[in-house]
Amino acid sequence: MGQANRQRDANANGSTLVDLSKSSTREWIAGSAFALPYLLIAGTFLFGPLLLALYMSLYDWNALDPAQSQFLGLENYRILLSDPDFWNALWNTVYFVVLTVPPIVVGSLLLALGVNREVRGQWLLRTVFFSPYVLTVAVVGLLWTELFNASGLVSYYLGGGNWLTSHDLAMPAIAVATIWWQLAFNFIILLAARQNVSDRLYEAAKLDGASSWRMMRDITIPQMQNPLVFVVIVTFVNSFQVFGQPFIMTDGGPSFSTTTIVLYLYDTAFTGRQFGYAAAVGYVLFMILIAVSATSYYFLGGDD
Structure with a gap:
């Protein structure tokens, strides 16, 4: 009888953990969906330009024809210092x-x-x-x-x-x-x-x-x-x-x-x-x- 009760409690606890896991997953998906528009905007207008600026800083950048830009490495930073x-x-x-x-x-x-x-x-x-x-x-x-x-x-x-x-x-x-x-x-x-x-x-x-x-x-x-x-x-x-x-x-x-x-x-x-x-x-x-x-x-x- 006691073993049956323990088994039933274990099954209940297992079911509760599964429900909590599913609930956490749903909350994560919902939170990600709400955050996605901001992340897309931030990635486009914030992180994108940051990476582009870092890339430009390694070149003698030609704004009219970027393909003609000359790679300098860290030379711009050396000159700056x-x-x-x-x-x-x-x-x-x-x-x-x-x-x-x-x-x-x-x-x-x-x-x-x-x-x-x-x-x-x-x-x-x-x-x-x-x-x-x-x-x-x-x-x-x-x-x-x-x-x-x-x-x-x-x-x-x-x-x-x-x-x-x-x-x-x-x-x-x-x-x-x-x-x-x-x-x-x-x-x-x-x-x-x-x-x-x-x-x-x-x-x-x-x-x-x-x-x-x-x-x-x-x-x-x-x-x-x-x-x-x-x-x-x-x-x-x-x-x-x-x-x-x-x-x-x-x-x-x-x-x-x-x-x-x-x-x-x-x-x-x-x-x-x-x-x-x-x-x-x-x-x-x-x-x-x-x-x-x-x-x-x-x-x-x-x-x-």
Whole structure:
């Protein structure tokens, strides 16, 4: 009798495992079907161009007749590493990142925490803070070009003449325009993250006599960790890929002091017609972005 019961339980368990296996298979097929359109689009417009760019970087690429392109191997990368213009563009980009990333991240966090408080006109403040982000880079560039020229408001109140023609002030001017423009996106992300933090945590902390700084350190920042990591990485990537602002406001000048990597890549490809070399520049930038993103995630991602 006992052996019969054990056999029946074993058969039942076996049947359950088969049902679970079939269910998992059906879920995998359904999930793959939903993901397939995205994978096809990503493969066509993302991974395809990535592989093509890598292929181009190994050639002296002839855009008009690719069949006449000359294979160079890693020569483009060797030339790149000894190219002073590339290193100048890289330094300018790093300088721009240093000028923009901390103010954008910290500023958007402070704005999000401030607007989250119950204040009069809260909706108006949110609208005002987010409104710059709806502008295109062309509008932002032209607007701030007028503000920074010799007769603009910035020069009138702060002096310095035309900031965009000054070797020392041109990059900070572009950074100011970028900070004003990019704060809005991060502000919305962090405001949503702050609103998802339970008020019960703060009520319990107040009962324990925790100060505002203590609640910020032990509740707010840890609870917003993932959105903060996202904001930091996205801001790093956006700043490393800056193109529109220097292109419109200074065209890389004066004396190449605002020529960034992407602007250098653009000039190399479409002015110098060196498409293979430009593809090599793009791939080096790609590897830099991977390294920066991985490093940021390693130090800020915690246990996730």
